Amino acid sequence: MFTLIxxxxxxxxxxxRNLSYIRPNNLQGAIRLANNKLKSKEAxxxxxxxxPKVFGIIRNRHELEVFKWGDLPKSFVLKPNHGRGGGGxxxxxxxxxxxxxxxxxxxxxxxxxxxxxxxDIFEGFYSFSGTSDIAFFEERIKLLKVFKPYSYxxxxxxxxxxxxxxxxxxxxxxxxxxxxxxxxLHLGGIGLGVxxxxxxxxxxxxxxxxxxxxxxxxxxxxxxxxxxxxxILEIAIKCQEISKLGYVGVDIAIDSERGPVVLEVNxxxxxxxxxxxxxxxxxxxxxxxxxxxxxxxxxxxxxxDLFGGEVxxxxxxxxxKQVLGIIETIxxxxxxxxxxxxxxEGGELIEKKEIELKAKIDTGxxxxxxxxxxxxxxxxEKVIDEFxxxxxxxxxxxxxxxxxxxxKIKDKLEKWGDDFDTVVIKSSHGVSYRLLIKMNIELxxxxxxxxxxxxxxxxxxxxxxIGRRSLGRFLVDPxxxxxxxxxx
Amino acid sequence: MSNIIxxxxxxxxxxxxxxxxxxxxxxxxxxxxxxxxxxIKSFGIYTPLVLTFAFWAIGIKYGLAIFIVIFLTGxxxxxxxxxxxxxxxxxxxIVLTVISLAILVLLALGGYFQKTGLASTSxxxxxxxxxxxxxxxxxQVEKGFRTAAFLSVETLAISIAGYYFIIWDxxxxxxxxxxEYILLLFVVNIxxxxxxxxxxxxxLRFRKVIKNVDK
Numbered sequence: 001m002f003t004l005i006x007x008x009x010x011x012x013x014x015x016x017r018n019l020s021y022i023r024p025n026n027l028q029g030a031i032r033l034a035n036n037k038l039k040s041k042e043a044x045x046x047x048x049x050x051x052p053k054v055f056g057i058i059r060n061r062h063e064l065e066v067f068k069w070g071d072l073p074k075s076f077v078l079k080p081n082h083g084r085g086g087g088g089x090x091x092x093x094x095x096x097x098x099x100x101x102x103x104x105x106x107x108x109x110x111x112x113x114x115x116x117x118x119x120d121i122f123e124g125f126y127s128f129s130g131t132s133d134i135a136f137f138e139e140r141i142k143l144l145k146v147f148k149p150y151s152y153x154x155x156x157x158x159x160x161x162x163x164x165x166x167x168x169x170x171x172x173x174x175x176x177x178x179x180x181x182x183x184x185l186h187l188g189g190i191g192l193g194v195x196x197x198x199x200x201x202x203x204x205x206x207x208x209x210x211x212x213x214x215x216x217x218x219x220x221x222x223x224x225x226x227x228x229x230x231x232i233l234e235i236a237i238k239c240q241e242i243s244k245l246g247y248v249g250v251d252i253a254i255d256s257e258r259g260p261v262v263l264e265v266n267x268x269x270x271x272x273x274x275x276x277x278x279x280x281x282x283x284x285x286x287x288x289x290x291x292x293x294x295x296x297x298x299x300x301x302x303x304x305d306l307f308g309g310e311v312x313x314x315x316x317x318x319x320x321k322q323v324l325g326i327i328e329t330i331x332x333x334x335x336x337x338x339x340x341x342x343x344x345e346g347g348e349l350i351e352k353k354e355i356e357l358k359a360k361i362d363t364g365x366x367x368x369x370x371x372x373x374x375x376x377x378x379x380x381e382k383v384i385d386e387f388x389x390x391x392x393x394x395x396x397x398x399x400x401x402x403x404x405x406x407x408k409i410k411d412k413l414e415k416w417g418d419d420f421d422t423v424v425i426k427s428s429h430g431v432s433y434r435l436l437i438k439m440n441i442e443l444x445x446x447x448x449x450x451x452x453x454x455x456x457x458x459x460x461x462x463x464x465x466i467g468r469r470s471l472g473r474f475l476v477d478p479x480x481x482x483x484x485x486x487x488x
Numbered sequence: 489m490s491n492i493i494x495x496x497x498x499x500x501x502x503x504x505x506x507x508x509x510x511x512x513x514x515x516x517x518x519x520x521x522x523x524x525x526x527x528i529k530s531f532g533i534y535t536p537l538v539l540t541f542a543f544w545a546i547g548i549k550y551g552l553a554i555f556i557v558i559f560l561t562g563x564x565x566x567x568x569x570x571x572x573x574x575x576x577x578x579x580x581x582i583v584l585t586v587i588s589l590a591i592l593v594l595l596a597l598g599g600y601f602q603k604t605g606l607a608s609t610s611x612x613x614x615x616x617x618x619x620x621x622x623x624x625x626x627x628q629v630e631k632g633f634r635t636a637a638f639l640s641v642e643t644l645a646i647s648i649a650g651y652y653f654i655i656w657d658x659x660x661x662x663x664x665x666x667x668e669y670i671l672l673l674f675v676v677n678i679x680x681x682x683x684x685x686x687x688x689x690x691x692l693r694f695r696k697v698i699k700n701v702d703k
Binding site for chain 1: 575577630632699701
């Protein structure tokens with residue numbers, strides 16, 4: 001209970017959002033501008049921000065009567081000016097030969113349908129306060145190829161929360177069959193957490209539940225790189241400045257020809273973004289509070305430094321290599337030995353195929369090595385005992401080489417087979433002759449076969465060190481923290 | 489009973505009237521607390537408040553029965569009318585017409601089955617229940633059936649809680665003997681109005697986020 005409260009301290013709840021962030025930062029005038037789609041679009045356009053083109057505005061019944069329907073393009077979006085939460089938006093996909101249109105739901109849409117819908121908009125059906133509203137036609141954003149597999153009919157958009165000129169958190173929203181081509185989460189769209197630093201997607205939620213793949217097309221949702229990421233962040237920050245909203249959710253879509261285009265700015269940005277990112281928002285907002293942010297580039301840098309959780313993946317993308325920290329959790333396979341594996345009480349432990357433990361990544365060591373006691377537990381007890389038995393009688397001088405020593409225990413080596421070898425290690429402590437065992441290990445999700453030299457490490461913190469010979473497929477970043485701590 | 493109450497009662501105001509007027513701010517505060525602390529959403533403060541007092545006037549059993557009839561009829565009519573493409577006001581008028589007829593049938597049935605309780609209830613609360621349907625239906629259109637259904641259930645739950653509150657003898661005695669406690673509601677509501685903590689429902693909604701904080 002206590003940890004629950006402690007861990008939720010950084011969470012942004014509805015109460016805190018309204019009272020601590022919207023009330024003091026979003027003044028009435030700015031909120032009114034944001035809620036008026038046409039006015040805010042105009043303000044953004046004047047400031048040089050790309051916005052969807054407006055094909056026509058219908059303010060009243062008279063304008064509806066005289067509207068030239070023939071001037072409308074093949075595809076467009078019909079929107080209420082004061083709509084909220086995606087309500088009342090009609091997306092037209094294409095045109096039939098008889099000049100009627102097709103909606104994203106695949107239904108036939110006639111002029112009469114559009115007229116009825118506009119009348120509903122006039123009635124204030126979709127507006128914030130239920131007061132009468134006006135309707136407008138807008139350019140339909142053309143779907144980017146990258147997003148094609150992920151979106152059902154509609155256009156995905158990117159929600160960026162900007163506070164004090166810093167893009168604090170971001171989310172990619174995908175339309176689904178259920179959301180009828182709209183990207184709004186409460187209508188059944190998918191929300192994907194986005195790493196602010198790189199623009200790569202992390203987790204995905206639908207109806208507040210974590211999901212792995214798109215429900216319609218079954219594509220994996222994490223790891224998608226959003227193009228134009230820096231531009232998107234920069235546009236989002238500019239939108240905050242233009243809209244004069246201190247705490248704002250900027251919705252940006254990417255047009256296949258025009259690039260990032262701002263759909264709208266929201267004064268009351270929702271809280272689901274926290275679920276999509278599996279990260280609490282208030283914690284981030286508090287870090288930003290009171291910072292002097294000079295310009296967009298500065299804001300982006302702050303966001304990347306503070307909230308970019310997976311920057312190393314960027315390096316991984318470039319080099320194709322995984323980045324390791326100094327301490328990593330590894331898995332070591334347990335040998336399927338005829339003796340079975342005895343645990344401390346002497347019972348058999350055969351049901352377990354591998355063990356997990358923390359190992360030190362040591363670029364100063366050539367080979368990996370493992371503690372003798374641990375190796376015994378892993379099922380190598382018999383061989384270790386036999387090895388110690390024969391080596392005890394050997395004389396290991398300073399000039400000893402592997403060849404000479406191996407020759408002396410030839411019989412045993414042949415008996416043990418390919419999984420076992422020996423190594424002569426020369427160090428400041430002198431020369432030692434050690435047993436080398438081929439073990440199956442898993443490091444950062446990659447399976448390797450590593451030859452481990454067996455030695456007594458009982459006085460050291462880590463029973464295993466991973467040396468250079470096993471690290472060919474990795475990069476080591478000393479500043480990286482261990483991600484998961486096992487046994488917790 | 490407190491002196492002030494006695495004074496007012498002596499002027500011919502019925503105790504029932506005084507009680508309900510004094511109970512209203514308590515129920516309003518209860519609804520506010522449900523929203524801010526627990527996170528139970530409702531259609532504003534008006535709908536659950538009116539629903540609570542309608543239940544009180546009709547009785548919870550018949551009140552719920554009538555509510556359910558209204559809700560189901562309203563939803564059904566909305567779905568039927570969907571294909572007719574009518575404008576909002578006339579459409580809603582039709583919904584109300586059908587509901588009125590349904591209520592009439594319900595009252596007649598009640599009489600037929602000797603359920604006199606139903607027929608003897610005052611009509612005003614029933615009329616209010618009927619008109620509340622607009623809120624429920626317009627939310628269905630605006631936010632989709634799923635959200636509207638959730639909101640309706642939550643509104644209903646708050647109203648039922650409010651109903652049991654006002655019929656609770658302990659509460660009644662307290663309000664009538666210490667009407668000055670109403671002043672405490674200012675304190676409570678100022679606290680609620682300044683409360684920036686996490687709502688109970690948000691612990692549930694964001695449980696995965698909270699869990700992830702550990703790592």
